[in-house]
Amino acid sequence: MKQISKLPNIETNIFTVMGALATKYNALNLSQGFPNFKSDPKLIELVSQAMRDGYNQYAPMAGIFELREQIAKKYDLLYQSTYFPESEITVTAGATQAISCILTAFINKDDEVIIFKPAYDCYEPFVELNGGNTIDIQLEAPLYAINWELVKQKISPKTKMIVINTPHNPSGRVFSKQDMMQLQALTKDTNIIILSDEVYEHIIYDDAQHQSACLFPDLKERSFVVGSFGKTFHNTGWKIGYCCAPKDLMEEFRKVHQFNVFCVNHPIQKGLAEYLKDPEMYLGLPKFYQEKRDLFLNLIKPSRFKYLPSKGTYFQVLDYSEITSEADTEFAKRLVLEFGIASIPLSVFNTNHLDNHVLRFCFAKTDNTLKQAAEILNVI
Ligand SMILES: Cc1ncc(COP(=O)(O)O)c(C=O)c1O
Numbered sequence: 001m002k003q004i005s006k007l008p009n010i011e012t013n014i015f016t017v018m019g020a021l022a023t024k025y026n027a028l029n030l031s032q033g034f035p036n037f038k039s040d041p042k043l044i045e046l047v048s049q050a051m052r053d054g055y056n057q058y059a060p061m062a063g064i065f066e067l068r069e070q071i072a073k074k075y076d077l078l079y080q081s082t083y084f085p086e087s088e089i090t091v092t093a094g095a096t097q098a099i100s101c102i103l104t105a106f107i108n109k110d111d112e113v114i115i116f117k118p119a120y121d122c123y124e125p126f127v128e129l130n131g132g133n134t135i136d137i138q139l140e141a142p143l144y145a146i147n148w149e150l151v152k153q154k155i156s157p158k159t160k161m162i163v164i165n166t167p168h169n170p171s172g173r174v175f176s177k178q179d180m181m182q183l184q185a186l187t188k189d190t191n192i193i194i195l196s197d198e199v200y201e202h203i204i205y206d207d208a209q210h211q212s213a214c215l216f217p218d219l220k221e222r223s224f225v226v227g228s229f230g231k232t233f234h235n236t237g238w239k240i241g242y243c244c245a246p247k248d249l250m251e252e253f254r255k256v257h258q259f260n261v262f263c264v265n266h267p268i269q270k271g272l273a274e275y276l277k278d279p280e281m282y283l284g285l286p287k288f289y290q291e292k293r294d295l296f297l298n299l300i301k302p303s304r305f306k307y308l309p310s311k312g313t314y315f316q317v318l319d320y321s322e323i324t325s326e327a328d329t330e331f332a333k334r335l336v337l338e339f340g341i342a343s344i345p346l347s348v349f350n351t352n353h354l355d356n357h358v359l360r361f362c363f364a365k366t367d368n369t370l371k372q373a374a375e376i377l378n379v380i
Pocket of ligand 1: 033228240
């Protein structure tokens with residue numbers, strides 16, 4: 001039987017490739033973005049208790065109300081921004097499922113979606129599956145700054161959506177207030193929807209304030225803000241997240257969501273609803289991860305890698321141009337095979353595989369793993 005692929009250019013993604021290599025060669029794995037330390041036993045206990053209490057059947061389609069209420073309280077506390085739990089918040093199977101439903105709900109044939117490269121890899125396939133076209137704007141290492149004049153030029157009558165991601169995976173860049181003001185000004189009086197991927201909102205450094213789309217009234221009116229409890233609470237395997245948006249946008253979203261998964265893991269929602277009552281559970285994250293970033297960067301000072309410290313996310317980009325002129329994909333493979341450490345080459349997230357000779361390392365790891373990583377990186 002012969003079928004025509006709907007995604008002819010998609011290959012096995014880089015996380016699977018590097019993860020498999022790391023396992024095969026028993027390498028230290030700083031490639032995929034997940035913590036190698038345990039999540040809070042208190043949260044595990046709350047989820048286990050919810051299972052014992054019998055919350056093991058379907059949850060309501062939009063998520064249990066207590067959890068949506070806690071999400072609303074968080075937006076109120078952190079950003080003084082109101083989202084109504086009844087109509088403006090939906091719990092999803094990770095941020096990925098929120099992103100897929102947003103794109104499916106709104107992208108029609110030939111619609112254009114502006115994305116900034118390097119970009120997290122799940123946006124493009126969903127645009128393509130829905131018949132749309134991505135319009136890339138390539139950002140350049142090491143600053144990954146946005147040229148808003150160029151964004152203005154790329155906006156056309158076909159522009160249906162702009163996808164932003166702050167703090168940004170893979171670069172570790174964060175959007176400034178000025179960036180968000182520019183985005184707001186450019187989209188004012190248009191029908192453009194913003195998909196604001198904010199899964200690393202609590203992982204931001206040097207006392208910077210996360211610039212959520214919900215802080216800017218005109219932007220908020222057109223935005224989906226997407227979050228991930230997996231990223232926030234060190235449980236990436238639980239695949240649970242949420243999105244917030246004004247009622248009219250959320251209504252369309254839910255039409256897709258209800259047939260996509262209908263609803264999400266019930267006992268985890270119960271556990272999270274209780275856990276989120278204490279804001280300290282997420283307010284402590286910047287300090288926790290900044291200590292890890294600083295430890296990692298101090299440890300690799302003697303190395304030949306160059307870097308600008310990550311401003312957010314748990315990723316650090318390292319420039320290896322003083323070591324070799326090899327392509328980043330080749331060098332990343334050699335690091336696994338010869339040195340026993342796995343990373344992610346950034347070219348895979350770029351337009352036409354632009355290669356700036358940089359690799360991404362995940363520092364959501366135990367101090368011991370970071371020390372072992374530094375011992376390797378310092379002798380390369
Ligand atoms: C920028 C970004 N968005 C979305 C996701 C997916 O989040 P989730 O695991 O909650 O689906 C990730 C995961 O790495 C990410 O880095």
